[in-house]
Amino acid sequence: MxxxxxxxxxxxxxxxxxxxxxxxxxxxxxxxxxxxxxxxxxxxxxxxxxxxPSKAELLVEVMRAEFTGMEERKDLSFEVQETAEATVRNYLTKRLEGFSLLEKKLFRELIVASLNAYQSKPEFLQSLMQLDFMFIEELVELLKEVRRLGKLQDHFEVEIAAELIYSSVMFETLIYLYHEERSLEEVLEQTGRKLTFILK
The missing domain is CATH 1.10.10.60 (Homeodomain-like)
Incomplete structure (x- = not known):
């Protein structure tokens, strides 16, 4: 029962x-x-x-489901390419493609709703941060696999690289959200330039 x-x-x-x-x-x-x-x-x-418990938390959960590629999908399979850079680019393209399905306005409203909810419920921030940590953890696992396959040097620090890649993606995503003319392709292009620097 x-x-x-x-x-x-x-x-x-x-x-x-x-x-x-x-x-x-x-x-x-x-x-x-x-x-x-x-x-x-x-x-x-x-x-x-x-x-x-609140409309803001409902919005966050809706966006979390989009971010993870629908609730039923638990893992993002890693497709290793010829180089480390190509592998991470491929991963980011798949991870960010869901953004194109939702309007920029909704993402902006998510940010505002999150800040408002945080004022009255500070622990709400933890729910949002879980998305960030999940993204970074996936990047770490991907980079570890790429390093294991010999596409990165043995001493390459995957945790630091994952945080730098995450920071680059977030920076470009904010520009994307607040500039109507900015396209998702430009986000990936600009992030790719930073990848070249981080992974060289």
Whole structure:
């Protein structure tokens, strides 16, 4: 019985997130109320808050699912290319391609919502930081594999390189989000230039 109950909870959670994603894209974060999300999901507002304590946290979870490439995908398979640089470029292209599916405005609203939520709930920052740490950990594992295969020198410091790559991606992503004319291809191009420096 508990197994069925847990399955039902997971289905409800998934439905809430799918409905919320559609509404955030259609109406924007501010114009999307939790009441509307609950109504479209076929549940009561109180039930929604059992799953997501605030609208900001719901938005973060929706974005987390996008970042990880849908909830059911647990791992990103690493495809090793001829060089370390090509391998990391390929990884970043796959990791960032989901960004193109969502509007820049929604990402900007995520930043604002996160800052607002942090004011009243400081521990909320930990949830956001998990995404950053997950990204860095994936980069570390990828670089370790590339080093193991002899495409990087044995003394190459993968942890430092992963943090530098992450910092470069975040910098270029912020420029992408706040300049309407900036394309995702330019993010990858500019990040690639930094990769050449980091991995040489």
């Amino acid at each position: 508990s197994g069925l109950r847990e399955q039902k909870k997971q289905e409800t959670r998934k439905t809430i997130m799918e409905v919320a994603k559609g509404l955030f894209l259609e109406k924007g974060y501010e114009a999307t109320s939790t009441e509307l999300v609950a109504r479209r999901a076929g549940i009561g507002s109180g039930t929604l808050f059992n799953y997501f």
